[in-house]
Amino acid sequence: MRLSRFFLPTLKETPTEAQIVSHRLMLRAGMIRQHAAGIYNWLPLGTRVLQNIIQIVREEQNAAGAQEIIMPTIQSGDLWKESGRYDDYGPEMLRIKDRHERDMLYGPTHEEVVTDIFRNNIKSYRDLPKNLYQINWKFRDEVRPRFGLMRGREFLMKDAYSFDINYERSKHAYNQMFVAYLRTFARLGLKAIPMKADSGPIGGDLSHEFIVLADTGESAVFCHKALLEKPAPSNVDYEADLQPIIDDWTSLYAATDDKHDPAMATTLGGDLVSARGIEVGHIFHFGKKYSEPMKANVIGPDGSPVTVMMGSYGIGVSRLVAAIIEASHDEHGIVWPESVAPFDIGLINLKVGDPDCDAACKKIHDALCLMHKDVLYDDRDDRAGVKFADMDLIGLPWQIVVGPKGVAKGVVELKRRATGQKEELSFDAAVAKLTVM
RNA sequence: CGGAGCGUAGCUCAGCCUGGUAGAGCGCCAGCUUUGGGAGCUGGAUGUCGGAGGUUCGAAUCCUCUCGCUCCGACCA
Incomplete structure (x- = not known):
């Protein structure tokens, strides 16, 4: 590509609105331009990086047995009324009325839609397990968007949803995503540490956040030194028991500041690393939270209906672009890892x-x-x-x-x-x- | 949603207090000179001063309303 023809509007000076380094550099490097608060245009350079990240995420999802689909960005409100979240979600959800005055919304997440797809098409336990994912734009009408792509309103996310017949199988699906995440972030050139997390409003009893360590990260994190050196699993057999890998990673102390246990941490002594981090992935097992109210059942081996167990698994794809820059830059600009660089x-x-x-x-x-x-x-x-x-x-x-x-x-x-x-x-x-x- | 601030050229900003018909640097265009870390000289183009209303002979400047954006806090992939 000849630069004389490439659309690359670089800036010598930093636009005033950009506070954090990734936002400043993305604007200066001509990757993005702001369209409205928390909403951005992606210019060619930014688009190339985003697509490189998408491709790595996609390859690792496919390798772990997930299947790619595309769900609508505009959803019917009816499903959300069914799950009970239409009222729960609050003004963060952008609500729209169509010309017939029907309640629509711009999807902030897709549990309802995917559960609907599942229940309409999968009837037997023999069709399980299933893990469906998409890489798609979502919108959350944040009260206060900021930090450029880090806290935008519109963002690109990979969200996967697993369906299984029982807890044990569901846990395996969770473990598959856990391992896929370790591999994905490593390929992106990042050190991402899994940390036990609150499952928050989405609900559930098993949940980890994947935190990228970067000096400019928005929250304080603490972990055992050994986690920083641990290589991502290679040659993974996703059908085998993955629990040993999970245990290997989760046995070492790692916590965000709201989950931090100082007493526990002091026992680590010199092995405690205190750093800053950016959340780039979040995985949940939430059992029957959606399958129950939405009646996502399959016929079990004994001929009676069984409510499926679900999990959901997110990666903030557009946020990753910013996170990579936060983790990899110097006074002159961005330093891309080779795997995501817009050009070699x-x-x-x-x-x-x-x-x-x-x-x-x-x-x-x-x-x-x-x-x-x-x-x-x-x-x-x-x-x-x-x-x-x-x-x-x-x-x-x-x-x-x-x-x-x-x-x-x-x-x-x-x-x-x-x-x-x-x-x-x-x-x-x-x-x-x-x-x- | 509470608190604060800012909207003037593509970007960074001055001008506003004290009203008199819009500026600088960088960028852009043309030419000359230059050529190994954001050059120099000459010439040129570019603004509904965020928008609406009001006060006034006259508003970027004063007043009212409004829209947008940013920052701090609470909230969050």
């Missing part, structure tokens, strides 16, 4: 119009594209400083700097964004180095 490589032509520089860039660009690398080629007729600053700001993992001095010697400069480390390499060596990654 930024190619800077320091002297556009110089035949040698142009030719060298074209050669490198074509070679990398041939190897299926996403390259953002800065072919703008601008000063070097502007290009360096923009490239650091948008945080691509690698930069190749092509300038007249280097080209005369047959070399380019390869820079690692995360470390700032630079090395001079021949054209071929630079391409070779980047294509083995």
Whole structure:
């Protein structure tokens, strides 16, 4: 992609409304623009990151046995009256009347809809278990949206819903999502720690929050040091008993400040880590809370109806974009983990119009594209400083700097964004180095 | 929902107190010069001063209402 044609409105100055670093950087890097309070447009750079995250979330959900569906954003109020939440939910739920004066709403969550899908289509215990998920926009009319995407009103969320015949099977579904989450966040380049959580208004008796550690996180968290070093499970057999993995992770102390037990924590001594965190995932087992009032039954082995056990599993996908930036940035801008970076490589032509520089860039660009690398080629007729600053700001993992001095010697400069480390390499060596990654 | 603040050029902001027909820096356009970390010079374009009403000979400025946005608190994926 040629930067001269790419829609990338970067800002040198920070817009006043942005308070936290992820919000500032997303605006400055031309990823998003605000449309209204807590509602954002996603520009091309932001869209690319969001889609990379979506893809990783999707792959891990599929691997864990969940199946993707798409539910409506606008829902009928009737289902919510049935579950009892139409009155419970409060003004946070955006209510809409259609032209026939029917009560509609913009979905803040989808338990009712998915339960309706289930009960209308699944009749036998033999069809269980099922885990259905979607990646879709939701709206919660927060009293006070803030922190950019971190606390927006409209947000992209992955929400999965499991259906099982009994508690034991349901717990297994919960464990599957637990493990899938560990893997998902690790792939996103994040340290996310599962912490015991209140199940809140959604209800239920088993619940964990996944907290990303970032210095600028909104809440204080405490955990055992060993959790930070623990690698995500690999080669997982999702059909096997996952309880040992869960126990391994949950046996170590981890709590958000509202659940924090100072007495318990002091027993850890020097192993206690006190940090700040951002909630990016939340999993609940809530049993029959919705299946009971909404009559989501299947016929059991003995021929009598059984109310199914459910769980729900959320990941704040759009919030993750902000969380990753909070966890990975420096004074110059964003530092993307390779797995979510909007492009793999930024190619800077320091002297556009110089035949040698142009030719060298074209050669490198074509070679990398041939190897299926996403390259953002800065072919703008601008000063070097502007290009360096923009490239650091948008945080691509690698930069190749092509300038007249280097080209005369047959070399380019390869820079690692995360470390700032630079090395001079021949054209071929630079391409070779980047294509083995 | 309580408390506070801000709306003036694409962005950051000055002007408002003390009314007199709208500014700076950056960005944008053209040209020249420059060229390895957000350049220099010259010229140029851009505003219903958030909106409505009122006071006044005259309102960005004073008054009233209204809309939007932000911050602190309570609440929250």
